[in-house]
Each structure stands twice: as structure tokens, then as C-alpha cells.
Amino acid sequence: MPKYKNVLVIGSRGLLGTAVTRVLSDRRYRLILPENEDMDVTDQEQVLEFLRHHWPDLIVNCSGVTDIEENEDEKDIWPELVNRYGPLVLAGFCTDLGIPLVHFSSSFVFDGEKSGPYTEDDPPSPVNRYGLFKAEADEAVLSECPRALVVRTSCLFGPGRTNYASLVARKAQVGEPIEAPPDVVVSATYTFDLAEVTADLIESGATGLYHVVNAGSVSYYDLAARVLELVGLEGELVPVPAEIFRKAKTPLNLVLSTAKIERDFGVAMRHWDEALQEYVRDYLHSDILLSDDITEAEAAGE
Numbered sequence: 001m002p003k004y005k006n007v008l009v010i011g012s013r014g015l016l017g018t019a020v021t022r023v024l025s026d027r028r029y030r031l032i033l034p035e036n037e038d039m040d041v042t043d044q045e046q047v048l049e050f051l052r053h054h055w056p057d058l059i060v061n062c063s064g065v066t067d068i069e070e071n072e073d074e075k076d077i078w079p080e081l082v083n084r085y086g087p088l089v090l091a092g093f094c095t096d097l098g099i100p101l102v103h104f105s106s107s108f109v110f111d112g113e114k115s116g117p118y119t120e121d122d123p124p125s126p127v128n129r130y131g132l133f134k135a136e137a138d139e140a141v142l143s144e145c146p147r148a149l150v151v152r153t154s155c156l157f158g159p160g161r162t163n164y165a166s167l168v169a170r171k172a173q174v175g176e177p178i179e180a181p182p183d184v185v186v187s188a189t190y191t192f193d194l195a196e197v198t199a200d201l202i203e204s205g206a207t208g209l210y211h212v213v214n215a216g217s218v219s220y221y222d223l224a225a226r227v228l229e230l231v232g233l234e235g236e237l238v239p240v241p242a243e244i245f246r247k248a249k250t251p252l253n254l255v256l257s258t259a260k261i262e263r264d265f266g267v268a269m270r271h272w273d274e275a276l277q278e279y280v281r282d283y284l285h286s287d288i289l290l291s292d293d294i295t296e297a298e299a300a301g302e
């Protein structure tokens with residue numbers, strides 16, 4: 001029996017939202033999946049109107065603007081509204097209604113100076129505007145909403161939207177050079193693994209802050225090389241340092257520790273490479289490599 005009757009998933013057509021929606025629907029949850037124009041998290045009035053109409057008993061917020069450069073543009077207030085203000089609006093309503101809020105955050109809240117994986121106890125120290133908005137949203141959501149669960153993750157790959165792994169495959173296929181920094185190390189994470197653990201956490205009634213990523217760590221360069229190997233394409237892999245890869249400052253260490261979910265819930269995440277093999281086998285070949293629409297490589301998010 002599903003634990004909740006009416007689950008509102010915001011951003012359900014995004015990279016993570018695609019997996020969250022599929023996992024919750026497989027677990028027989030009744031889902032409310034609004035179009036952005038019907039439920040814009042930056043529009044307080046509209047959110048209230050929507051909630052009054054649908055009365056969800058759980059909100060899962062998969063919305064976000066994950067393009068780091070877009071967040072960096074000070075003249076564009078949209079990323080700040082979605083990443084920082086939107087979660088606060090949702091936290092306020094969830095508190096008033098007494099319902100749980102699940103919100104997602106990022107390893108970009110850290111400066112990357114630490115030598116090992118970041119834990120939930122490490123204080124945020126963002127070095128770019130995306131990281132700042134995410135860190136401020138985490139703090140606001142956790143302090144405003146007693147039933148909030150904030151799940152931090154890193155470098156997602158999965159079906160539904162362009163991501164770093166799919167971008168590498170597409171670029172190799174159309175013969176474009178693939179820029180990859182060897183000096184930036186991430187916790188590459190499969191959206192379905194993250195969605196399954198998030199659903200388990202929801203069903204356990206977890207609240208507070210948890211890091212959820214696949215095991216192991218890898219540089220963008222080695223990740224790109226492994227994608228090329230798995231899809232069987234040559235690809236022109238160009239090693240570029242972090243400061244060339246992005247105009248916005250990129251933390252060199254984006255690796256998260258999962259010791260807390262292991263300790264509190266006995267969750268053991270599988271290695272990113274095993275998960276990547278599954279993604280390539282089940283989705284990347286058919287979604288990207290067999291697709292006709294391969295000439296335009298969209299920008300991947302973080």
C-alpha cells in the first residue's frame with residue numbers, strides 16, 4: 001500500500017523528475033504531474049491555487065535551473081527565483097498544510113577544497129551563484145519545514161534529458177570535440193538509483209539532510225572516456241582544466257559521502273560504473289545513438 005495518497009511531483013519532465021515519476025508510479029503512488037504553466041514554483045498565488053485544488057499529501061520538488069552559466073548571469077533573475085525562492089514557497093505551504101516536502105540539492109554547495117568526500121556535517125561554502133542558491137534553499141527549507149527531506153546529489157545521468165554522459169555520446173557521434181576536465185572529480189549518479197533510494201527514504205519517513213550518490217568517484221575526463229568505451233565510439237576527447245570548461249568557478253571536488261544513509265538506513269549504493277553500464281545498455285543506445293535527432297547537442301545541466 002502506498003504511504004501517501006496524492007503525490008505532487010514538480011519538474012516531472014526533467015532529468016531527475018523522469019526517474020522519480022517512474023519509480024513512484026511503479027510503486028503505485030497516485031501522482032499529480034502539473035505542466036509548468038499550471039504550477040510555476042516562483043508564483044506563490046498560483047502554487048496556492050493549485051494546492052487548494054489538488055490537496056497533495058506529499059510534494060516532491062524536482063524543479064530547478066541546473067545550467068551553471070545561466071545561474072551566473074546576474075541580470076537574469078529567473079535561476080535565482082526557481083532555485084532559491086521556489087523551494088522556500090513550497091516549504092511554507094508544506095509547513096502550513098503539515099505535509100512532507102522532498103527537495104533536491106547539489107554538491108555545488110561546497111567549494112571543492114576538501115580532500116575527501118563531503119558529509120552532511122560539512123558547512124556549505126559555495127563558489128558560484130548556482131551553489132549559493134542551492135545552499136540558501138537547503139537552509140531555508142530545512143529551517144522552515146519540520147517535515148522536509150533534502151537530498152543532495154551530484155552529476156546525474158539517466159534518460160529523459162541531456163546530461164553529461166548523453167552529451168559525450170552525442171558529440172562523439174556527430175564528430176564534435178568533447179571537452180572534459182581531468183581536474184574535476186564527481187560522484188556520478190544514476191537518476192533511477194537516486195529515485196529508488198529517495199522513495200525508500202520517503203517511505204521510512206526520513207527528514208533532514210541526506211547525501212545520495214552512487215559509490216566511487218570519477219573525473220569528468222575519465223567519465224567521458226568510459227562513456228565512449230561503453231557506447232563503442234572513438235570521440236575526440238579534449239582534456240581542459242576546470243576554468244576553461246566553464247566560465248563560472250567549478251569546485252574541483254564534487255564528491256559526496258553516503259555514510260549517513262548507510263548508517264541510518266543501511267543503504268549501500270552500487271558503484272557508478274555498474275549503474276552507467278545499465279544506463280548505456282537500457283537507454284543511451286536507443287535514446288541517443290539510434291535517434292535521428294543527433295545534430296543539435298543541447299547544453300547539459302550541472
Ligand SMILES: NC(=O)c1ccc[n+]([C@@H]2O[C@H](COP(=O)([O-])OP(=O)(O)OC[C@H]3O[C@@H](n4cnc5c(N)ncnc54)[C@H](OP(=O)(O)O)[C@@H]3O)[C@@H](O)[C@H]2O)c1
Nearest residue numbers: 011013014015016040041063064104105106153154155156
Ligand atoms: N542534473 C544534475 O546533475 C544534478 C546534480 C545535483 C543536483 N541536481 C538537482 O536535482 C534537481 C533536478 O535537476 P534536473 O537535473 O532534473 O533538472 P532538469 O532536467 O533541468 O529539470 C528541471 C525541471 O524543472 C522544471 N522547472 C523549471 N522551472 C520551473 C518552475 N518555475 N516551476 C516549475 N517547474 C520548473 C523544468 O521544466 P522544463 O521542462 O520547462 O525545463 C524541468 O522539468 C534540481 O534541484 C537540481 O539542482 C541535479
